[in-house]
Amino acid sequence: MKVLVADDDADLRELIAFTLTQAGYFVIKAGDGPAAVRLSQAETPDLVVLDVNMPGLSGFQVCEAIRRESRVPVMMLTVRGEEEDLVRALGLGADDYLTKPFSPRTLLARAAALLRRAGMDTAAPLTAGRVVLDLGEHTVAIDGGTAVRLTPLELRLLQMLVANAGRTVSSERLLVQVWGHKSGGDRQLLKQLVHRLRQKIETDPAAPALLRTAAAGYKLIVE
Amino acid sequence: MKVLVADDDADLRELIAFTLTQAGYFVIKAGDGPAAVRLSQAETPDLVVLDVNMPGLSGFQVCEAIRRESRVPVMMLTVRGEEEDLVRALGLGADDYLTKPFSPRTLLARAAALLRRAGMDTAAPLTAGRVVLDLGEHTVAIDGGTAVRLTPLELRLLQMLVANAGRTVSSERLLVQVWGHKSGGDRQLLKQLVHRLRQKIETDPAAPALLRTAAAGYKLIVE
DNA sequence: CGCGCATGTAACCGGTTTGTCACCGACCCG
DNA sequence: CGGGTCGGTGACAAACCGGTTACATGCGCG
Structure with a gap:
C-alpha cells in the first residue's frame, strides 16, 4: 500500500x-x-x-x-x-x-x-504468481501453503518485488526503497535480507525458485 | 543514448x-x-x-x-x-x-x-540492425538468436554503440562514457573490452561483422 | 535482569569481472 | 631496412560480487 x-x-x-x-x-x-x-x-x-x-x-x-x-x-x-x-x-x-x-x-x-x-x-492481500502477500498480517503464503510471518524489512523487500513481479529490480533501487538510503547504500544489508527471506519462502533456499538473482538486482519469478 | x-x-x-x-x-x-x-x-x-x-x-x-x-x-x-x-x-x-x-x-x-x-x-529492448539489446536483463541477441549475458562494462559499451548505430564512435567518447574517465585514456582497457565483447557477439571474432574498427574508434554495422 | 527477535557487521569461499602485462603482426615513415 | 605506433590476442593477477556462516548490537518484554 x-x-x-x-x-x-x-x-x-x-x-x-x-x-x-x-x-x-x-x-x-x-x-x-x-x-x-x-x-x-x-x-x-x-x-x-x-x-x-x-x-x-x-x-x-x-x-x-x-x-x-x-x-x-x-x-x-x-x-x-x-x-x-x-x-x-x-x-x-x-x-x-x-x-x-x-x-x-x-x-x-x-x-x-x-x-x-x-x-x-489493507485486508486485501497482494498476489503475484505463487506468492500471496498479506500486508495487514505481515505474512506470506506460497502456493496456498501456510502463512509465514515476515519481519518489517522482509515485508518491504517482498512488497517491492511483488509490485514488480517478473521484472528485475536493481539492488540500488531496493536499497533506497527498503532502507531509505539515499545512495551507495550497503550491499551487505541487501545480501543478508535476501538470504533471510529465502530461508522463509523458498523450499530449497540453496536453489531459489522464486526470489532469483538477476542482472544487477533481484526478481520475483512468476509461474 | x-x-x-x-x-x-x-x-x-x-x-x-x-x-x-x-x-x-x-x-x-x-x-x-x-x-x-x-x-x-x-x-x-x-x-x-x-x-x-x-x-x-x-x-x-x-x-x-x-x-x-x-x-x-x-x-x-x-x-x-x-x-x-x-x-x-x-x-x-x-x-x-x-x-x-x-x-x-x-x-x-x-x-x-x-x-x-x-x-x-521499460522491458522494451533496444534494437539496431541485427542487434537486440535488453538493458533490464543485461543480455544481447544477434539475429534473434539465443540471448547472451553481458557484463556491466560490455553492456555499457554496446549500449553506446547501439545508440549511435552505423556511426563511428571515437575511442575518446567510449572511454568517457563507459569508464567515466575524464580524459586521457587507457586505450588498452577499450582494446580488451572490445575483444571480449566480440568473443560474445561475433560469429567469427577474428573477422568482425558487427563491431568494426573504424578510424579512431569503433562502429556498429547496420544493414 | 535476561531472553528472544530483528537487524547490522565481519569474515570467508568460489566464481566472475576487470585491469595489467607481454607479445604479435600490420602499417607508416624516415 | 629499422624503429615507432596501433590494434588484436593470450595469460595472469587483482578486485569484486553474491552466498554463506558466525557473531555483535539493540530492543521489547516477561
Whole structure:
C-alpha cells in the first residue's frame, strides 16, 4: 500500500512517514508541490497526504493537479481554525482533512478509513504468481501453503518485488526503497535480507525458485 | 543514448546540447515546435528536453503530440515562478521539469534519473540492425538468436554503440562514457573490452561483422 | 535482569569481472 | 631496412560480487 506524503516541513513529513511506515505502509516523500505532482504520477500511490501550506505550489494546486488525472484518495493537512481552507480543500476534491496538531493514532485511523472507502482495504492481500502477500498480517503464503510471518524489512523487500513481479529490480533501487538510503547504500544489508527471506519462502533456499538473482538486482519469478 | 533538445533560443539550445554531448549523449536539435514533433518521430530519442516557450507550437502542444504516440521521458523547461505552467506540463504527461536558469550539473542529474527510471520500467529492448539489446536483463541477441549475458562494462559499451548505430564512435567518447574517465585514456582497457565483447557477439571474432574498427574508434554495422 | 527477535557487521569461499602485462603482426615513415 | 605506433590476442593477477556462516548490537518484554 503506497502513500505519498507531501510536506515542506521536514520534521512533520518525517513524523508522518515514520508513523505510516511503522503501520506497514510503503511511503514516498515529497518536499514541495512540484515533486508531489510528479511523484503522484510516477508512483501511482494509493493515498496522498498533502500539507496545505507549501512554498511554490500550494496543497490546493497540487490537489487540483492530481484530481485532473486521478481519483486517488487525498488527505489534506490544515492548521486549526482555518475553516475556509477546509471548505476550499473539500471543494477541490480532497477526501478528508486533518487539523494540525494531530495524533499518530488519528492519522492512521483516517488513512485506513480512506483506503477502506476506496476499496483498497489493507485486508486485501497482494498476489503475484505463487506468492500471496498479506500486508495487514505481515505474512506470506506460497502456493496456498501456510502463512509465514515476515519481519518489517522482509515485508518491504517482498512488497517491492511483488509490485514488480517478473521484472528485475536493481539492488540500488531496493536499497533506497527498503532502507531509505539515499545512495551507495550497503550491499551487505541487501545480501543478508535476501538470504533471510529465502530461508522463509523458498523450499530449497540453496536453489531459489522464486526470489532469483538477476542482472544487477533481484526478481520475483512468476509461474 | 539519444536526446532531443527543442528550444527556439539558439544560445540556450546549444548550451544544453553541449552539456549533454560532453556527458556522452548523442544530441538531436530542434529550433521550433514542428521540428521537435517531426524529429521525435523520425529519430525516436530516449529523452526529450522541451522549452515551454516556443513560437508556433508551444512546448505544451509538442508534449501533447509526443504523448499521443510515445511514452518517451519528457523534461520541460519553465521560467521560475510560473507555477501553473508546471502543473499544466505535469498534467500533460511530462516526466520532469527544470526552472530556468539551471546548472549543467542539475540538468545532467535529472536527465540521468529520468533515463534510469525509463530504462528500468521499460522491458522494451533496444534494437539496431541485427542487434537486440535488453538493458533490464543485461543480455544481447544477434539475429534473434539465443540471448547472451553481458557484463556491466560490455553492456555499457554496446549500449553506446547501439545508440549511435552505423556511426563511428571515437575511442575518446567510449572511454568517457563507459569508464567515466575524464580524459586521457587507457586505450588498452577499450582494446580488451572490445575483444571480449566480440568473443560474445561475433560469429567469427577474428573477422568482425558487427563491431568494426573504424578510424579512431569503433562502429556498429547496420544493414 | 535476561531472553528472544530483528537487524547490522565481519569474515570467508568460489566464481566472475576487470585491469595489467607481454607479445604479435600490420602499417607508416624516415 | 629499422624503429615507432596501433590494434588484436593470450595469460595472469587483482578486485569484486553474491552466498554463506558466525557473531555483535539493540530492543521489547516477561
